[in-house]
Amino acid sequence: MRTIFYIVRKEFKQIFRNKSMLPIIFIMPFLQLIILSNAATFEIKNVNFNVLDLDRSSLSFKLMEKFEASPYFIRSDGELSVNNVEEEILNDKAKLVIVIPENFEKDLVRENKAEVQLLINAIDGSAAGIIANYAQNILIGFNIEARINMINMYDPVRTPSIGISYRHLFNPELDYITFMVPGITALLVTLIGLLLSSMSIVKEKEIGTIEQINVTPIRKHELIIGKLIPFFIIALFELGLGLSIGKLLFNIPIVGSIWLIFLFASLYLIVALSIGLVISTFTDTQQQAMFITWFIMVIFILMSGLFTPIQSMPMWAQRITWFNPVAYFIDVMRMVMLKGSGFADIQRHFIILSIYAVISTSYAVFRYKKVN
Amino acid sequence: MNSIEVKNICKSYKDTKALEDISFEVKKGEIFGLIGPDGAGKTTLFRILTTLLLKDSGSAGVEGFDVEKDYKAIRRIIGYMPGRFSLYQDLSVEENLNFFATVFDTTVKANYELIKDIYVQLEPFKTRRAGKLSGGMKQKLALCCALIHQPEILFLDEPTTGVDPVSRKEFWEMLKKLKDKGITILVSTPYMDEAFLCDRIALIQSGRIMDINTLEGIILKFPKKLYAIKSDNMYKLNSDLKECGMCDTVYIFGEYLHLTPKSSECSGLEDYLSEKGHTGIEISQIKATVEDCFMDLMSRHGSTNNE
Numbered sequence: 001m002r003t004i005f006y007i008v009r010k011e012f013k014q015i016f017r018n019k020s021m022l023p024i025i026f027i028m029p030f031l032q033l034i035i036l037s038n039a040a041t042f043e044i045k046n047v048n049f050n051v052l053d054l055d056r057s058s059l060s061f062k063l064m065e066k067f068e069a070s071p072y073f074i075r076s077d078g079e080l081s082v083n084n085v086e087e088e089i090l091n092d093k094a095k096l097v098i099v100i101p102e103n104f105e106k107d108l109v110r111e112n113k114a115e116v117q118l119l120i121n122a123i124d125g126s127a128a129g130i131i132a133n134y135a136q137n138i139l140i141g142f143n144i145e146a147r148i149n150m151i152n153m154y155d156p157v158r159t160p161s162i163g164i165s166y167r168h169l170f171n172p173e174l175d176y177i178t179f180m181v182p183g184i185t186a187l188l189v190t191l192i193g194l195l196l197s198s199m200s201i202v203k204e205k206e207i208g209t210i211e212q213i214n215v216t217p218i219r220k221h222e223l224i225i226g227k228l229i230p231f232f233i234i235a236l237f238e239l240g241l242g243l244s245i246g247k248l249l250f251n252i253p254i255v256g257s258i259w260l261i262f263l264f265a266s267l268y269l270i271v272a273l274s275i276g277l278v279i280s281t282f283t284d285t286q287q288q289a290m291f292i293t294w295f296i297m298v299i300f301i302l303m304s305g306l307f308t309p310i311q312s313m314p315m316w317a318q319r320i321t322w323f324n325p326v327a328y329f330i331d332v333m334r335m336v337m338l339k340g341s342g343f344a345d346i347q348r349h350f351i352i353l354s355i356y357a358v359i360s361t362s363y364a365v366f367r368y369k370k371v372n
Numbered sequence: 373m374n375s376i377e378v379k380n381i382c383k384s385y386k387d388t389k390a391l392e393d394i395s396f397e398v399k400k401g402e403i404f405g406l407i408g409p410d411g412a413g414k415t416t417l418f419r420i421l422t423t424l425l426l427k428d429s430g431s432a433g434v435e436g437f438d439v440e441k442d443y444k445a446i447r448r449i450i451g452y453m454p455g456r457f458s459l460y461q462d463l464s465v466e467e468n469l470n471f472f473a474t475v476f477d478t479t480v481k482a483n484y485e486l487i488k489d490i491y492v493q494l495e496p497f498k499t500r501r502a503g504k505l506s507g508g509m510k511q512k513l514a515l516c517c518a519l520i521h522q523p524e525i526l527f528l529d530e531p532t533t534g535v536d537p538v539s540r541k542e543f544w545e546m547l548k549k550l551k552d553k554g555i556t557i558l559v560s561t562p563y564m565d566e567a568f569l570c571d572r573i574a575l576i577q578s579g580r581i582m583d584i585n586t587l588e589g590i591i592l593k594f595p596k597k598l599y600a601i602k603s604d605n606m607y608k609l610n611s612d613l614k615e616c617g618m619c620d621t622v623y624i625f626g627e628y629l630h631l632t633p634k635s636s637e638c639s640g641l642e643d644y645l646s647e648k649g650h651t652g653i654e655i656s657q658i659k660a661t662v663e664d665c666f667m668d669l670m671s672r673h674g675s676t677n678n679e
Binding site: 003017208215 | 422423447450457458459461467472475477517
């Protein structure tokens with residue numbers, strides 16, 4: 001036990017002496033949380049649009065007005081003709097062009113149905129989806145209004161309509177920051193647990209100090225535990241720092257128990273640290289360790305539900321996320337922080353991650369014993 | 373009693389044989405030198421004896437402990453200084469020393485007597501990071517760290533490689549003092565001229581020990597007459613001697629060529645060289661050096677250098 005304490009002490013000295021380490025620990029959380037939380041949002045405002053109005057009726061003008069009135073859209077200058085519609089999008093003057101065909105009003109009144117065409121620049125797929133969504137909402141509104149007006153002309157008394165009212169639970173204003181901060185904090189913990197730990201172990205190999213350590217009475221498990229404990233502590237510190245920034249700077253609600261978050265984070269860190277240890281047994285230099293860890297982390301993060309919801313992934317991808325510890329951690333962070341889930345609610349996560357922890361630590365120990 | 377006993381050790385890395393049937397003993401309290409070029413297998417041997425590497429076959433013991441079964445006991449009583457500087461470069465001199473002391477469950481104070489002579493030279497730099505020390509200072513620090521737990525045997529793997537001549541001399545003086553304190557020292561070096569500082573030496577080449585003896589013993593065994601020869605045009609001299617057919621071996625040794633003649637006499641040689649137009653010829657019979665012995669043994673073992 002005393003040996004482990006000496007190693008931990010030595011490790012902390014080295015960490016705080018490393019010039020790149022302090023910024024990573026203290027400045028990166030601020031930068032990441034502030035930049036990502038503000039930058040990574042799905043809201044798109046001020047989309048340039050234009051209209052090719054071939055009908056020029058009162059209804060088509062009304063539709064145009066509806067788009068102009070929306071806070072999301074800004075009409076770009078210039079009249080469109082059939083010939084320069086494509087040009088408008090090619091030159092990036094408009095992301096969205098609405099084509100209102102001839103006889104739009106006539107068809108709507110007489111045949112009770114009419115069509116408009118939406119041309120959307122889909123270079124950025126998700127932006128295009130969001131623009132289409134906004135446009136659709138406006139069209140639906142317009143549709144209902146138009147129908148009500150028409151029905152009223154014949155039968156002013158009966159005005160059937162279904163009003164929809166939304167209430168977004170746990171994040172009433174659909175605040176993107178509220179949604180991102182728990183995830184990004186989880187990311188920081190992952191970064192420390194996975195990347196820095198694997199690099200620190202490989203460093204002993206790369207510099208050759210492991211040779212000197214191995215001829216001392218230090219046991220292998222003492223060395224590993226001694227080297228991993230500091231990162232465990234720093235990662236939990238990061239978690240606390242991230243939560244504080246979220247609470248104080250962004251006023252994120254923390255509904256559930258903080259202790260539950262830390263408890264789950266500790267379990268998660270056991271998994272992350274042992275994956276880091278496995279990586280260190282496959283590599284000889286810090287650079288190799290960094291590349292491999294980075295590769296794994298990108299996959300973990302893309303498949304974690306941090307940026308894109310897991311539910312929107314194809315089934316095979318969703319199955320892969322079952323094996324992604326980051327996905328469980330982010331999910332628990334969001335559940336506990338925003339919804340106030342208790343232990344019973346995240347029991348399943350606990351069980352799965354515990355299994356994961358057992359497997360990854362035993363594999364790490366097996367690999368480490370075999371290689372070193 | 374022997375400090376180190378090695379019997380018939382073999383070790384291969386995939387297809388390359390690093391050690392072939394190595395056997396030797398190191399007596400308690402002597403300085404034993406392993407002398408051989410890079411790639412001879414010195415480091416492999418060190419790593420087996422310091423319990424860092426498993427041998428393929430044979431047996432090896434350190435102070436009566438088996439290197440595989442009793443590795444824990446061995447690690448408590450040996451000090452190892454690897455060929456590459458392997459202390460923490462980002463810790464200071466003091467911190468490195470303290471760390472290795474605590475790891476052995478002891479303190480610098482308790483062992484100060486042993487390292488005092490070396491440590492006083494380091495003392496002015498004790499707060500400096502190890503990575504920022506000069507080469508000679510690094511070696512001294514590494515030696516201090518290897519000594520901090522009062523080991524019975526020191527394993528020094530090429531401690532003087534890349535160190536300036538003055539520091540090299542100092543280093544060997546320190547080893548002599550340690551020897552006087554009863555510590556057995558196994559040291560390896562690629563420098564033949566350090567052989568005379570060891571009590572006994574083993575010449576090692578391509579994973580095999582060619583000879584083990586005291587320095588005098590090895591030199592006495594040199595079987596042929598040896599001449600040093602010099603002229604004004606050394607380059608031409610070298611090629612002429614190789615062509616003439618009168619010499620067994622011709623090697624360049626600094627400003628002289630060392631040659632062993634085929635016949636016992638080399639009287640015809642001077643005439644031959646004058647004919648070839650050499651001036652300023654000097655020929656004298658000399659005593660063999662370790663290097664001559666090494667070259668001779670190497671050619672007789674017919675070893676091909678498979679680097």
